[in-house]
Amino acid sequence: MDWSQLHVSAFVIKVREGRIAEYRRRHAEIWPEMVEALKATGIVHYDIFLDEAGRQVFGHQIRTRAPDPSTPEDPVILKWRASMADVLEMEGERPVRVPIEHVFHLTA
Numbered sequence: 161m162d163w164s165q166l167h168v169s170a171f172v173i174k175v176r177e178g179r180i181a182e183y184r185r186r187h188a189e190i191w192p193e194m195v196e197a198l199k200a201t202g203i204v205h206y207d208i209f210l211d212e213a214g215r216q217v218f219g220h221q222i223r224t225r226a227p228d229p230s231t232p233e234d235p236v237i238l239k240w241r242a243s244m245a246d247v248l249e250m251e252g253e254r255p256v257r258v259p260i261e262h263v264f265h266l267t268a
Contacts, residue, residue: 169262
């Protein structure tokens with residue numbers, strides 16, 4: 161994999177109190193059309209890690225291209241986001257998402 165051609169990002173999102181089990185359930189049953197919508201944005205690798213005690217979700221994405229803010233969002237992604245509003249801490253229609261700086265990379 162040529163890392164110089166990929167866009168890597170990471171972020172933290174907070175799960176609402178008492179909603180960890182539901183967060184897990186929804187991701188265990190992710191819609192197939194959501195998976196396809198994510199792939200269509202250029203995502204080739206996506207991990208989500210959960211810190212249950214802190215109710216924090218750490219997301220790590222690798223894309224073939226950087227997100228383009230001028231491109232309209234896929235309706236499936238918008239529907240998924242709306243469906244997660246009762247599970248995630250939100251700011252308006254979006255989860256409160258804190259980007260994390262990439263400071264180190266090792267390729268072996």
